[in-house]
Amino acid sequence: MTRTGDLLALAAAAGVSTGAAWLAAAADAGQRYEAGLVLGLAAGLSMALLRRFTRLPLGRRPYTFALPLPAPDWRAPLPDPHGDPEALRPHAEPRARLLSDASALGAALRHSCALPPELRTELAASATAASIQASNSVLPPAGDGPLGPDPAYDAAYALGELVAAVEFSRIGLRTLEALVTERPLRADPPCWFNPLHERGRTRMVIAGAAEEVTVCHGCAREPAPLLVPSVAGPVPYYESEAVDPRWRLLGYGAVVPDGTAAMIAAARDGFCGDGAKQHGTKRLGTKVSW
Incomplete structure (x- = not known):
């Protein structure tokens, strides 16, 4: 996605989570458990979709490019084998x-x-x-x-x-x-x-x-x-x-x-x-x- 798309997706996810939170707050005591479950599922789904379809960090861990040693100098020219x-x-x-x-x-x-x-x-x-x-x-x-x-x-x-x-x-x-x-x-x-x-x-x-x-x-x-x-x-x-x-x-x-x-x-x-x-x-x- 573009940066604008990331912001729109983030706003949509925030709206979904806010709506689920409002429903949970408005529910009576007998429905609080179900409302809390819906809120958790909505938040988890929003996070998963944002990580999958946007470039936002959202908990991504940085990767280190490490290779087994000794690593060769990839840009250095190699000696002429003289046909051998x-x-x-x-x-x-x-x-x-x-x-x-x-x-x-x-x-x-x-x-x-x-x-x-x-x-x-x-x-x-x-x-x-x-x-x-x-x-x-x-x-x-x-x-x-x-x-x-x-x-x-x-x-x-x-x-x-x-x-x-x-x-x-x-x-x-x-x-x-x-x-x-x-x-x-x-x-x-x-x-x-x-x-x-x-x-x-x-x-x-x-x-x-x-x-x-x-x-x-x-x-x-x-x-x-x-x-x-x-x-x-x-x-x-x-x-x-x-x-x-x-x-x-x-x-x-x-x-x-x-x-x-x-x-x-x-x-x-x-x-x-x-x-x-x-x-x-x-x-x-x-x-x-x-």
């Missing part, structure tokens, strides 16, 4: 695990924070989707399974997935933070050239791209793309067929202005088995399957 997925794994695994530990917080806040009901439900669902995708993207080390015919392809795919785990962990924690602080989620896209760099702050048109992308300050001056292995040698991740096309076409969220929504939509399409659709720009309200 195992160099990125120690950074991706703890972040995905931390988000998984905190994901229940989104469900708990879905019914209690002061954001509009549709927004808080969507944020909670997005945090869950991000947690699922981050966990799914942490693949086991190459030595834990059968070796494929193309080790370079496998390494490039694993590296692309671990980068996705890092990005989805960041998306999920930011979504939970929006629920806790009761503030709308703000755009915080990665650098298109290298999602492990500092966050993207400049939008620019690059050669071969039909739309603007977000890049960090360093890559705006001199691009330094994330390289992944290939048979012919290291190539930028966005030129590798081994990297999941959802992440490659979206630049991990740097291609479209609302990159967080696009990444969540792409992840949800993957859960449903439909693949990326129109560069992940499907409506954010797509059903999540898990």
Whole structure:
């Protein structure tokens, strides 16, 4: 509700309680018990409706955004893995695990924070989707399974997935933070050239791209793309067929202005088995399957 709506609702609840109190006072001795019961029920119902449909505090207890320690510095750039997925794994695994530990917080806040009901439900669902995708993207080390015919392809795919785990962990924690602080989620896209760099702050048109992308300050001056292995040698991740096309076409969220929504939509399409659709720009309200 708006602030005016809150005041009107409060006035209506006060009127109901006052009317019930007047009836209780006017009742004779034989009806006092029933009148008191009606007064209590009216007051309790008014309080419940005000807490549910307004933004008034009314006994709401503040929530503290606390996560298991040690928590990583989510905004700090990560070291370049130089094409080796195992160099990125120690950074991706703890972040995905931390988000998984905190994901229940989104469900708990879905019914209690002061954001509009549709927004808080969507944020909670997005945090869950991000947690699922981050966990799914942490693949086991190459030595834990059968070796494929193309080790370079496998390494490039694993590296692309671990980068996705890092990005989805960041998306999920930011979504939970929006629920806790009761503030709308703000755009915080990665650098298109290298999602492990500092966050993207400049939008620019690059050669071969039909739309603007977000890049960090360093890559705006001199691009330094994330390289992944290939048979012919290291190539930028966005030129590798081994990297999941959802992440490659979206630049991990740097291609479209609302990159967080696009990444969540792409992840949800993957859960449903439909693949990326129109560069992940499907409506954010797509059903999540898990």
